[in-house]
Amino acid sequence: MLKHFWKFYQPKNNYFFLRITADAILIIFVIAILAIDFQLIARPAAEPLKNVSLNPALEKSAANLSAKTGSEVVAKEKIKRELKLSAICRYNLPEGDQLGRGPLPPQVGATTSYWIMLSPSTDHFDVKQIRVTAKLAENVNFTGRTSAVSENGVIYNETDRSISWEIDRLTRQANAAIQPGAAFEIEFTPTEKQAGQPAKLLKNLKISGIDAISGLDIFASRPDLTTAIADDLNGGTIQMPLKTPKISDLK
Secondary structure: OHHHHHHHHOOOOOOHHHHHHHHHHHHHHHHHHHHHHHHHHHOOOOOOOOOOOOOHHHHHHHHHHHHHHHHHHHHHHHHHOOOEEEEEEEOEOOOOOEOOOOOOOOEOOOOEEEEEEEEEEOOOOOEEEEEEEEEEOOOEEEEEEEEEEOOOOOEEEOOOOEEEEEEEEEOOHHHOOOOOEEEEEEEEOOOHHHOOOOOEEEEEEEEEEEEOOOOOEEEEEEOOEEOOOOOOOOOOOOEOOOOOOOHHHHO
């Protein structure tokens, strides 16, 4: 075998340099292949494959579904914010006509009457089964005087001192000839512990309804109404009653 090897690779052989070069290239190639296989075997099995698309069509479908779901979420949030309620406490009309009675600002021990005006609205979507609720605050009474532009009037529950008003359907303003509204009168007689600050008149003011197309429940709330109204230049601060001077003090 060694004799054959020496004969094949001896320098005097005409093909010595050609054969030795070809064999060297072959050896280097085999070593490189073995090195690559070793790296693949040594790689941890738990190493995740990154940026590999197994099914481009499935990924595209998932992306479209995600975009659609996002649009639906945005639409639902817009619907939930659609129902609005304007609630104003007035002593005088904007034209100057007086609605209320009694001292303004309110005084301890004296009764002042106000009118509460409610006006719901929707800008884009029709809403059905609208319900407005609220509760009278401390030392506030319901007089029973009401007015409503709707199928139903204002209802007062003496048990829990709550106000409720229902509307069958509310149409967006662009299509509505007359928007529904309601108003009712309250009387407020403050006590000494309420003096020196504005007092609550109506609290827990809420409106609810159902979107006429999607069937989604809609809720909204309004801040409590207080004696701090636009008609009261003193900011609704409850005043102590004026003391009548005694005859002895005049001497």
